[in-house]
Amino acid sequence: MKKYYLMAPGPTPIPPEVLQAIAQPIIHHRTPEYEALFGEVRAGLKALFQTKEEIIPFAASGSGAMEAAVVNTLSPGDKAIVIQAGKFGERWGGICKAYGIQQVVLEAPYGQTVPAERIEEALKKDPSIKAVFATHSETSTGVLHDIESYAKVTRNSQAILVVDAVSSLGVADLPMDAWGVDVVVAGSQKGLMLPPGLGLVAFNQRAWERSKSATLPKFYFNMATELKCVVKNQVNFTPAVSIVLGLKVALDIILKREGLQAVFKRHDRLARATRAGVEALGLTLFARARPSPAITAVEAPKGIDGEQVLRTFGKSHNITIAGGQGEMQGKVFRLGHMGYVGDFDVIVALSALELVLAELGVPADLGAGVRAAEKILAEVR
Numbered sequence: 201m202k203k204y205y206l207m208a209p210g211p212t213p214i215p216p217e218v219l220q221a222i223a224q225p226i227i228h229h230r231t232p233e234y235e236a237l238f239g240e241v242r243a244g245l246k247a248l249f250q251t252k253e254e255i256i257p258f259a260a261s262g263s264g265a266m267e268a269a270v271v272n273t274l275s276p277g278d279k280a281i282v283i284q285a286g287k288f289g290e291r292w293g294g295i296c297k298a299y300g301i302q303q304v305v306l307e308a309p310y311g312q313t314v315p316a317e318r319i320e321e322a323l324k325k326d327p328s329i330k331a332v333f334a335t336h337s338e339t340s341t342g343v344l345h346d347i348e349s350y351a352k353v354t355r356n357s358q359a360i361l362v363v364d365a366v367s368s369l370g371v372a373d374l375p376m377d378a379w380g381v382d383v384v385v386a387g388s389q390k391g392l393m394l395p396p397g398l399g400l401v402a403f404n405q406r407a408w409e410r411s412k413s414a415t416l417p418k419f420y421f422n423m424a425t426e427l428k429c430v431v432k433n434q435v436n437f438t439p440a441v442s443i444v445l446g447l448k449v450a451l452d453i454i455l456k457r458e459g460l461q462a463v464f465k466r467h468d469r470l471a472r473a474t475r476a477g478v479e480a481l482g483l484t485l486f487a488r489a490r491p492s493p494a495i496t497a498v499e500a501p502k503g504i505d506g507e508q509v510l511r512t513f514g515k516s517h518n519i520t521i522a523g524g525q526g527e528m529q530g531k532v533f534r535l536g537h538m539g540y541v542g543d544f545d546v547i548v549a550l551s552a553l554e555l556v557l558a559e560l561g562v563p564a565d566l567g568a569g570v571r572a573a574e575k576i577l578a579e580v581r
């Protein structure tokens with residue numbers, strides 16, 4: 201028997217008490233019981249998103265939440281800035297393309313970021329731009345983009361700022377109201393420590409106002425119809441009841457047991473330990489800009505296919521990590537450390553990495569990665 205470890209940047213491990221909640225007998229969604237449950241979840245989500253606005257849940261993956269953000273804020277032929285420095289930035293582009301949105305693509309090479317000044321310039325040059333689509337934690341490259349600066353630029357412009365926070369909600373600080381972010385989208389299977397299947401969308405008043413004139417086609421993903429139900433703790437369509445049951449417990453763990461700021465600190469500390477360990481093994485981090493606390497992307501060792509690294513993690517140690525997406529396949533491997541993770545998950549990942557490198561014949565000092573990580577863990581409290 202080889203004990204299984206899920207160390208991918210989503211889906212992520214689930215705490216036992218959340219699993220237990222999910223395993224409860226199903227309750228009907230048009231009952232006082234469900235309304236009471238959703239009422240608590242609704243309040244918790246506002247605290248998690250750091251907003252006074254309502255959060256709309258959909259039974260969908262994170263990409264569904266992204267699509268909901270697009271179809272409820274834009275009309276056919278509208279123009280939008282799409283910030284692309286990785287696969288998830290490109291997903292915004294893909295959704296916009298599907299709906300006939302004219303795109304002003306602001307690109308940076310993978311591993312880097314687009315400075316806010318470029319957005320400011322583009323918005324000034326073209327006052328017809330209606331929205332800016334950005335990614336907080338770019339899970340494909342391991343970079344955390346500077347949403348606070350982006351919001352400073354969009355706040356006083358004609359464009360709304362739409363942020364993909366699927367791998368950063370409950371991982372990195374993103375105070376929606378304080379920063380003036382107009383739309384935040386997230387999913388259940390990353391920092392929220394839940395199974396995949398729940399997409400979350402938050403609009404501020406500017407975005408709700410915009411939604412009134414947005415004419416892109418939509419049926420299931422209609423934010424205005426959902427809002428009418430949400431404010432009564434009700435639902436329009438059958439919700440992902442079991443995940444909502446788990447969400448109630450996950451929110452309690454994040455907000456009450458640990459505290460949101462402590463959750464951010466934990467992720468930052470674990471990410472720092474991971475990066476220190478990786479570098480101590482002579483490997484190179486893929487991020488050239490501010491690294492994400494959710495995930496560490498590592499360049500494949502010289503002469504080794506990154507896919508071979510992740511296959512060896514799986515075959516020899518029964519550990520799931522992730523490879524590179526798209527053209528990054530083979531060039532990187534990615535270690536997830538978001539959600540239900542602690543000090544010794546990082547140690548397990550680095551220890552396994554050392555053994556994988558040894559197995560692949562990459563010269564690495566056994567124990568060096570673990571030692572460097574433990575140094576951070578001992579120093580940073």
Ligand SMILES: *Cc1c(COP(=O)(O)O)cnc(C)c1O
Pocket residue numbers: 210261262263264288335337338339364365366367387390
């Ligand atoms: C995981 C993820 C998504 C959503 O992916 P789904 O497979 O649709 O849930 C979107 N953006 C980012 C940054 C992600 O990490």
